[in-house]
Amino acid sequence: MNKTNENASGVRGIVNEAKILNPEIGVYKEHFINDRFRYIVRLSNGRVEMSREIAQDFELQRSKVTRDRIKKVADSYSSI
Template structure:
């Protein structure tokens, strides 16, 4: 994985929005792009979530494309690190 700043504002927004679907989601610390071109987002409580690079890119251009299903998927990707 490679640390990146790509679409950082979108990633932070998506983390914050997804927290309403999973209260265990912590505060954004940094994010990485992995071999599948998905963002792995490290959070402050020793957890991480995955966010689609495509979703972050699209959300940055047109926030209205975000669906509840997108947020549920992000919230469900939480894992301990």
């Protein structure tokens, strides 16, 4: 995995939205891109995973980011 700043505002925005659905999700710390070209987001208390597309959509066309897509991110949460 490689640390990246790509789509940083989208990643942070999705984490904040996912936190509404799952209050256990901690604070964004940094994110990485894995070998499947997905973002792994390190949080203050664990991690979540999301597609690059959802982060890009959040930045460019927020209306494309549905609650179901955010729920998938929230459901990927795992604690430390």
